[in-house]
Amino acid sequence: MSHIQVGVVMGSSSDWDTMQHAVSILEEFSIAHEARVVSAHRMPDDMFAYAEAAADRGLQAIIAGAGGAAHLPGMIAAKTIVPVLGVPVASRHLQGVDSLHSIVQMPKGVPVATFAIGTAGAANAALFAVALLARQNPALAAQLQAWRAKQTEVARQMALPPVV
């Protein structure tokens, strides 16, 4: 079994600008992870192989990002019971509304936890993966609590500009 806990997959290297925000959070929490391009329509056999191996490899969550007709998260979820966290990537023509709808509208029976379009969604998917792992890891839970507390303090210190 590999030591990787969270897999981050995406449909294209063009998704990296968005998906790197998930990887950044995983790095911040020192979560063992991997990041790969696994395209649903350009490399479907690789996608199924990745999903089929995920549980035996010890993955605890898969963060899957895609844009357009974003079938990657749903198709991975169809082949594994490892939780799949879907990130809609902003598409060129429909700004990611197409990605969001195609990820969030899973028919009953095969869930994909779907996050916001773009970088906020990518970061939140990783934070959600951290929260999942933290249920079995008190040190990680404390780290996540501290991260939240720091964010709260930053918000409390926010100053507003003068009226113009």
Ligand code: RP5
């Ligand atoms: C999807 O098609 C990818 O997830 C990407 O968001 C979109 C466009 O891919 P490229 O044409 O930029 O490679 O499969």
